[in-house]
Amino acid sequence: MTEIQPPALAVSTVIFALRPDLESGFMTLWLPLVRRTREPHLGLWALPGGWLPSDEEMSAAAARTLRETTGLTPKYLEQLYTFGDVGRSPGNRVISVVYWALVQSGEADLAAVDDNVQWFPADRLPALAFDHNQIVDYALWRLRTKVEYSRIAHAFLGETFTLAQLRDVHEAVLRRALDPANFRRTIEASGTVVDTGLRLAGVPHRPPRLYRYNDLQALAEQGPLAPALGLNDTPLQSTPHPPRSTT
């Protein structure tokens, strides 16, 4: 007899990083996947995640499972969507609250890679477990649309960066070349970026300025209940869009 069980709650994360693509020579989007070590879908690649403990915040669970399996710490983490179709997982009903994360390119190389954790180019994925292919497609769509109206590209970069680096990020995400002069004009007008006064030396051309991200401007773009400045209670940059419930 099949006992009626309540739906189980899982948290998964789509993690994006920029890495050089050997085939195209350009930077492209990659994401780390973990191999399933149990049924269902044993052996298939899947998004990192796990069951939600009763006493852990969902975003914290996303950050933790992501760190445990890949060793990464995201610079950006936001809830994507909750997937819970009845037939999406064999056996008991599973509801997955899915987050998406951006990690710095430099750190991506430090990520643990073994037989069970591996990076894949975002647009050349194998068949994944469950409905994870659709989840990744949706996350990709969100990233690409959001990078145009919001300013999240800096999450792929370090503390300071040149406009050329920032443009490279946009080009990689949007998969098209951007005019350097126009890109500069748009970014400077948006006020999301601040000149540090420093310049990047040692390059075989005119040395570019180094910019820093402007936190204040960024928060104005978010929803009404974006986390207040300096009150982040999570170690990471905290989720932006989502409201936060007061206890």
Place this chain on the structure above:
Amino acid sequence: MTEIQPPALAVSTVIFALRPDLESGFMTLWLPLVRRTREPHLGLWALPGGWLPSDEEMSAAAARTLRETTGLTPKYLEQLYTFGDVGRSPGNRVISVVYWALVQSGEADLAAVDDNVQWFPADRLPALAFDHNQIVDYALWRLRTKVEYSRIAHAFLGETFTLAQLRDVHEAVLRRALDPANFRRTIEASGTVVDTGLRLAGVPHRPPRLYRYNDLQALAEQGPLAPALGLNDTPLQSTPHPPRSTT
């Protein structure tokens, strides 16, 4: 001893309708709330919703609980966000997958209203149960931003409508007057609306044209996994953004 229980899964919905506001004389956003008939927060107003049955799709559960409590059938239903902070509900952990819905103005008047179900103006709400005030704020923000880039305003209207009616909807949602000529130009250029050839007769002025909504155009605005045309498996207009998992 408190036994460790897994988090419980609830589905709630923020329902919006346009109704005339006696105070301002204009149309404004209203939403139906239900009075809690049990602890916690007994007696407080709350969003309609309920526990998620194991064998029911989340969007179907949202539509059902909404119908059972208010008698309404939404023209638009989309997942909003999943709220699951540890302290948001006294007692056991509760994860709420929240949807938001738009209902036609005409139908809103038919909604069941009794001692335990009542309409409230969206920006003059009482203190609600749990974190439902924040949830409504977030839903309002989503509605107001989405009405500008997507074309969902028609969900408040009937099958055919005049541009003045559509403009009234936008004005009520955005809370500011819009230039009739410019509004016409923008809407016509967007292609989201089709001239039926009919005109609204009996008005004491020049009779306005009646328009119909253009489904094809609308779907292009949605995400990559928007439901295919004519394949809606739900009685309602189906959720747009969210992907759908194949079994």
Place this chain on the structure above:
DNA sequence: CTACTAAGAGTCAGTGTGACTCTAACGTGA
């Protein structure tokens, strides 16, 4: 010191939008 390359400023034309004007077409009331 010259060539090369990328940084960064500036120009120009096409497009979208807010503010505004003007004409068309109905019902209403004298």
Place this chain on the structure above:
DNA sequence: TCACGTTAGAGTCACACTGACTCTTAGTAG
């Protein structure tokens, strides 16, 4: 029946934004 009031709907103008492009600046590499 005919001027009048009112809204529908077309059209105009100025300004802001953006893509394509040019030009100057400032470094390294030979």
